[in-house]
Amino acid sequence: MLNKVEDNVYEVPQGYQKGMRVPGRIFISDDLLDMVEPGTIEQVANVATLPGIVKYSMAMPDAHLGYGFPIGGVAAFREEGGVISPGGVGFDINCGVRLLRSELDVGTVRPLISDLIETLFREIPSGVGATSRLHVSDRELTDAFLGGSGWAVEQGFGTRKDVEHCEEQGCLKGADPAQVSLKARKRGRPQFGTLGSGNHFLEIQRVSEIYDSEAAKRFGLFLGQVTVMIHCGSRGAGHQICTDHLGVLSGAVRKYGIELPDKQLACAPIGTPEAKNYFGAMACAANYAWANRQIISHWTREVFGKLLGEGEMPLVYDVAHNVAKVEEHQVDGKRERLYVHRKGATRSFGPSRPEVPASYSGIGQPLLIPGSMGTPSYVLCGQDRALELTFGSACHGSGRIMSRTQAKKTFRGTDIKKALQDEGIKVVATEPAILAEEAPGVYKPSRQVVDVVHNLGIARKVAQLVPLGVSKG
Template identity: 50%
Template sequence: MDTSQFIQQDETCWEIQPKGNMRVPAIIYADAQLLQDMDQKVYEQITNVATLPGIVEAAYAMPDAHWGYGFPIGGVAAFDPDQGGVVSAGGVGFDISCGVRTLHTGLTIDQLQPHKQALADALYRTVPAGVGSKGHIHLNHKAMHGMLTGGAQWALDQGYGEQQDLERIEEHGCMAGAEPRCVSPRARERQKDEMGTLGSGNHYLEVQRVAEIFDRNVAKTFALRVDDIVISIHCGSRGLGHQIGTEFLKEMVMSAAQYQIVLPDRELACAPLNSPLGKHYLGAMRAAINCALANRQIITHLTRQAVATIFPGIHLGLLYDVSHNTCKLEQHMIDGQRKSLFVHRKGATRAFGPGHPDLPPLFKETGQPVLIGGSMGTSSYVLCGTQESEQRAFSSACHGAGRAMSRTQASKQWQGRTLVDKLAEQGIIIRSPSMRGVAEEAPLAYKDVGAVVDVADRAGLARKVARLEPVICIKG
């Protein structure tokens, strides 16, 4: 897009001053190159977000922002319930609480190398991935209720995981305020055979090598050393979240007039936080967050089982678990006053800095681990939250590389089999049920995640700690 549309506040901060119906400014964090490469739709969407009732400070777009639905993907916006603030089903998205969890393995690349193929096969056999894959867990009504209220804690009670996992998950593995009664029978039906499944699209399970350390002290606290092997899981709330998103989007579109909300784009469908519909959505959305946390917990358990078949006695502990499609009630300082705000992060990661009361003791000095997934075949990054991120964008950072090319273009340009062979030459093993799916996720269909992360670091949204390189990728 044209950079002359912005007032450049500093090297990475580009502001659009309020105009038309905008209630607050819109701010994009990017360098000149990333901004030029961004779709004009990001401008349109982030300025639309700035028109929503009760928005506080500014509508923000992260350095990986791209054309989304209503909100840009990489969009952050906070709403004050006392100022008529809204919650937007479109602002959270279909894949509620999609996120990344990273596990330590205690292995080094040298120890893994002779067993790479065997581990790839074991993981592919054990973790259901792709369209039409079903989990081995079938939820009855009681179990569904327990999962929707308990999240990862429920999964733990069922024998999936270890007690110490919980403190390494946002919300300690259980989102408060979930209301199973707000979750429709259809959403439940879509989920009953999907627990412990990865899904498809850009979701994956990846075995990664720590390739580079940027901050030795923080890396030490995060227990990351060069050549260590970690495993990252990227997935969300599966069919349950998708159905909740679908149903509330329609309901919010149809109710907008009733709440005197003018929608510049129907996809921005929202309802006042204090309205019955807004509360109903929050109850369902929080239940979906628990579903995602339980899902990643079960996949963690399956991963542990698979790894143990190759490396008996090994222990896989969590580094952290972050969600990047959420709306969460948080405390933030506005004009020197502490306010309770509902922060939407659509394709953006929470990045609480040092000292934040919600962090476990281990991360009190470093800030939380911020896990940034790359695309298949490219690097992922571990960052840490910063103090200044609070002022920059309500303690938020980017979530991934962001697509540079559509799926149609990608599948025209590349063949799945050729890509798999090419990546194999680089030492990266891909396992996937669909070669077309692989083509659509081609590494070059995404932006350069390194550039995105560099800007997040320079903008103070989060600080770089380590770079991870893929070794094995199980694609949905």
């Protein structure tokens, strides 16, 4: 049913499903396509039915079954006649990744790795039921919703330089705290400054390979260097904001007479009160997530400072994986303001975009692609070709291929821990079962996924990072 357009590009024809306004495009290799469930292709087709969608409903090479959009889904909507949908963002609004770099060599850190990862596990609350060391007031929570990373820096969690190295400078404009319910505040407050559980993690890594020495140098990366990757999102605040607005937007679908193939694609026409309110609340959650990662970075630096005398650890970059944003793109020769939804996808802006921080000008923004626990993570840089092909987007991870129940049947957490330990990777987690669910074998090989975006020219490989120590919630 899919048409191969060229290497790594497949088209979901407009006739695949009733009501598709545009075709679908899946950017994937032949090998990876074999791992994609039919439901995922159906979800790409479902997104193509939404009003005002531009060019294609897209999926990145890590695509897998989601709800509403597939995971790895990207779609852009016209300001005029388009919609905004929480189905294209997800519940964990601005789940994202950031990378801190040290000046330390792996040889210095390895003897201390157990102490280091256990201290990080203790100092940075993670797992279900973990509550934060922070006790923010209602007013402070509002300021965090409005200010994101910048707010956290003003409170003493980091430096101004950190803010420059965040996508959107760590603050999505248009946040409207009045659209955040009391429930979302109640869920978000005790979890502000916590890592979360599931696939969220904090990982100590070493740079194991450099592919592009010029870009690596500009990003401050060198072979054998120790880095820290933090993967988390907007916690209960984001989950509740999405839940609340999904209800409102379900009503909007009826009110504006929009036909949907999937209730999770509930949406409202851009410019309507329902759409504005959702966007204002979603921006609050995105900013909460940026502040959260900023606070966790600060605590990470404190631990490295205390144990290794290495407290600076500059931020390489921070990328959002689940977000809808207003961006300008070229469409049919004209500059247009579009609402770009990325659900399990990363922005990949090349050198021509003004959003790329000054320190990386001429190179492109860094992309951070986490692997699973035992597999490598990658740093890439954005390429201008992504603007032509994917509205400046690329993959966000490796993508699941095995269900959690199947993973628990196949793997035992204690075996996974031992196998990783034998490879020199120290893992701490609240429960062994979490390790089984997140075992390396449940994800696609991360190398194959990044090779697709590299070969397509939508992002370029810069460095490979392998884990030394992992803290899982």
